[in-house]
Amino acid sequence: MNAPTYELYYWPGIQGRGEFVRLALEDAGAPYVDVARLPAAKHGGVAAMQKLMKSHALALEPFAPPFLRSGDLVIAQVANILFYLGPRLGLAPDDEASRLGAHQLQLTITDLVAEVHDTHHPISVELYYEDQKPEALRRSQAFLAERMPKFLGYFERVLERHGGRHVLGGAMSYVDLSLFQVIAGLRYAFPHAMAAFAPRIPGLVALHDRVAERPRIAAYLASDRRIPFNEGGIFRHYPELDPAPSKRR
Incomplete structure (x- = not known):
């Protein structure tokens, strides 16, 4: 069949x-x-x-x-x-409690993604980024200083608690794949901030790298099916929102 x-x-x-x-x-x-x-x-x-x-x-x-x-x-x-x-x-645990745990983690990723979006559209999605740049800068500064460390620190602890290889322990799950996308997206949007924060989340960085090496994912990333990050999506790179460390106050 x-x-x-x-x-x-x-x-x-x-x-x-x-x-x-x-x-x-x-x-x-x-x-x-x-x-x-x-x-x-x-x-x-x-x-x-x-x-x-x-x-x-x-x-x-x-x-x-x-x-x-x-x-x-x-x-x-x-x-x-x-x-x-x-x-x-085949990307979810077999037992109900673990499946609900996966769903809980994915919903937390949803919260994180919404906050990433708000770094460049803090006032309204109906306005262009250029119409809310001062507010976007303030929102990004707060996100990078407070919210990103809180979210990523949480996922790092969950990963470590479950053995450090997969966020739910055992086999690869859709949550691991989603965390790969989160790390990849944040690296695109905030390369300086993520480079500075990476030593605090070694497990998530290693998870990202393992996912990228999975044969089907590696083939996908190298194909035209993978749309490049761009400034129309959730993860957007505006240099003024992620200044180099020497330019930060």
Whole structure:
């Protein structure tokens, strides 16, 4: 019996939140279609995504992408999608308590990602970054000084508590893949701050490197399926928000 082909719906030009789902699908070698990146002639594009979002055939329409179509199911919210995919892709523990623990950690990653987004859009997502630069600088300074250490320190402790190799102990999980993306994204957005903070999170740094070396992930990262980080996504690099140590007050 052939494995099901999943349909992922997300904005085509950015990694964004959809990347957390892509990494799980890629690591598992699961067949999937990145629908909005297909041409309209192949029933793809943003219009196809928006059409499904507004479909009256859905039991519950998604608020926003990403969302995943699996047979008759349409599932939204990254943590919810990964909670569904994890057991099916072999990326979640077998027992209920550990699966809930994975979900709890993924929800905490969701909180972190929201705070990363707010470093460049602290006032409103409807405004351009250029319209809120003073506020973004203050938000970034607070994030780098207080919030990033708190989040990453927490995940470092959880990783160490479970043996240091996988965040839940045992085998690789979707949470490990998501933490890879967090470290990669923060390194892109705040290279100076992350270089200075790296000695405090050696376990997470090593986890990032192990994930990057997994055969399917390495192939994905080297392919055109991996959209480069850019200033349209969640992790954005604005040099003025991450000054070199010599320029910090």
